[in-house]
Amino acid sequence: MIEQKVVTPEQLFFEAEREEQFITGSEAIREAIKSANVDMAISYPITPQSESMHLVGDIFAEGYIKEYFRGENEFAVMSSVAGAAMAGVRVFTATGGPGTLRAFEMFPTWSGSRLPIVCAFMTRGINSPLTIQPDTLEMAYMLDTGMLMLHAENGQDLYDMVLKAFVIAEKPDVHVPVGVFADGFFVTHTRDKVNIAPADMKLPSYNPNCAPVPAMDMETVPFRQMRDPFVMKSNFISYAAHASWQQEILAAAERARKYIDSLLGGLIEVENEDADILIIASGTAVSQSREAIQQAKSEGLSVGLVKIKSLRPFPTEQIRRLAAKAKAVIIPEFNRVGWLCREVKTAVDDTTKVVGAPRVFGGMTMPPQLIVDEIRRCANE
Amino acid sequence: MNKSIFKITPCFEDIMPDEYKELVESDPFGKGLGVSQLGTYKELLEEHPLCAGCGLALSLRLILASLPNPEDTVIVGSTGCSALAFPQVALHNIHSVFGNQNAVASGLKRALKLRFPDKVKDVVVIAGDGATADIGLDMVMQSWFRCENITTIMLDNEAYANTGGQESGMSPQGTVLNMAPKGKKFPKISMPEIARESGCAYVAAISPAQPKRLEKMVRRAILTAREVGPSYVQIFSPCPTNYKFKPQEMVARIKQREKEGFFKSKEYITTEAQEYLAGLEEGKKDE
C-alpha cells in the first residue's frame, strides 16, 4: 500500500492546502478516492462512468485501495458491494443509466441493511431507443430508495461530494448509503478547475464497531437465534417491526441534515434570494441557469438562484420559505418527467407559481436562451 | 471469534431466552464436533418453521453440524424456504435478495480476508435450487470463474417451494407443476458437471439420507474453498409439500429416486484439491 497520512475529515476538507488542477469529472473521482481510504472498489463498465472506474482501478494498482475487481453485471456488483460492506469495510462503486436500472433492487436493500456504501451515478439516458447521451431521468427512480442523494454541479462538487459522502454515510446516527450524482458527459468528460487536497493525506478508516447493525464477521453478538422470526409472521408485531424499520431509515436521512450543513455548507446555495423570479435547479442545470441569469441581467431582469445540492434529504422547509417570497419559480431540468419540479411542488404552498420548464432530454444540451425565454415570460406576466 | 463475547452478563440470565442460555452452556464452537455428536450439544439451528418432513430442514441441521469452523463461519442465504430458518441460526447469516447470494458472498469473503488476514473466515452459501440454478445462475457461475474462495451449497427440493410449487430448472423432466401445466419440457440441469467445468475444485452431490457422507462432503468442500478454489455441494431432497408425499416418507422417497436412477451421489475433485485434502485427512489420522 502507498504511504499516506491519516488526517481528520476536517483537516482534509477545510485545513489542508489545496492544489488547483485542470481535470475531468472522472479524474475528480480518482482524486477523491485517493484520499478516501477506500478498502475495496468493484466496477462494471458503462458509458459515461467507465473512465472513472478505470482510474479507480489504476490507483488500486498504485496501492491506494486494497481490493478491486470487475463484477459480472451491475446487479451483481451492487450485491458484491453489499457483501463487502456487511463484512465491515469501506467500499466504492459507480454506474449510470441502464446500469442503475439493472441494479435497482439493491438500492433499497442497501438502505434497509444500513450499509454506508458510496456510489457515484454518472447519469445517462435510459433505453429504448438505445442512447448513451446525458439525461437525469434515472434520478426520478432513485428518489425513494432510502439512499441519500447529492447532485454535483461540476467537477469540484463531484470531488468534494464523493469524499464527504463517506463521512456522512458512516456517521453512526446516519449509516445509510449515499448516491453522488453527476450529469454524464457534461461533468464526467469535460475539464474544469478543481481544488484538490494533497493525495498523501487520507481519511481515517471505517470503523465497523460504530455501526448501528453488526458486521457479519462472527466477531459480535447477537447471534440471531430466536424462535419467532418476523419475516413470515402475519401479525401486528411483525408488521410494526417492518414499518418502524422503514421509518428509521427515513429518520436516518433526516439526521444527515446537520452533517450536510457542516460538511457541504448546507443542502442548498442561494444567490439573490429576494428577486421576484427564482430559478431552482440541481446538477449542470445550475450552470446553465447561471448563464441565463447573466443574460437576463443585461436586459434589466433580476433573477435569484437556488442550487439544490442534497435531494435526499430534501430542503423542503428552505424551498417553501424561498418560494413564498417569489412571484415565479422556474425549474430547468435535463429530463422529460420533471422530477425536481414535482419535488418542489410538494414543498411550496402555491404550486401555480412553479414553472416546470425548460426541459431538455434525449441527450440535448440546454441552451441558456431557453431559460431566458422562461424568465422573460414570467417577467411579463 | 472469541467465545467470551456471547457469555451472558451476570444478572441478565433471567431475561435471556432459554435457547440462548442453552447455547452458552453447551455450544459447539471450537470443539471439533460433528454429525455423530448431534444430540449431545446445542445445535446451531433452534427448531425451524419449515413444513413437517422437509428435507431442507434436516439438511440444514446436518450442514451446520458439519461445519469445520462454526465459530468463524458466515453464511449467505437467499430467498426461499431455507430463508425462513435462517433467523433461527446461531451464526452470522445474510439474506440479501433472491438470487444474488454468490455475488454477496464474493464481496463478503474478499472483505473478510482484508479485515482478518491471519484468520480463516469460511463463507458458505446455502440457497435453493431456484436461487442457484435459475435466477442466480450467472452469479453462481461467475463466482466460480473468478475462483472465489467460497463454498456453494444447493438445497435441491426440485421446485420453487416457497412460492407454491412452481417448476424450477432442477425439476425432473415431464413433471406437472405450477407454471408447467403440461409437464416440464427440459431435463434437470446438470449442475455438478457445470460446477466442475466452471472452475470448482471440489464438487459433490449427496442427500440427507446419508448423513455421514454428507458431513464428509460439506467439510471437504469448505476446506477446499479455503486454500484451493471454489466448491459446490448439491443436496437432493424433494419437497414433500409440493410433490405431495407424506412427511415421514421423505427419506424413503430419496432412496426410491436413487434406485430408479434419478439421483446419484457424486464427487468430482481436482488433482490439486485431492492432494490438499489427502494431506489434511492424513494429518487428522496422525492426531
Ligand SMILES: Cc1ncc(C[n+]2csc(CCOP(=O)(O)OP(=O)(O)O)c2C)c(N)n1
Ligand atoms: C426478484 C424476485 N423474484 C421472485 C421472488 C419470489 N420468490 C421467492 S422465493 C422463490 C422460490 C425459491 O425457490 P428455491 O430457490 O428453489 O427455494 P425453495 O423455496 O424451494 O427452498 C421465488 C420465486 C423474489 N423473492 N424475488
Ligand SMILES: [Mg+2]
Ligand atoms: Mg427449491
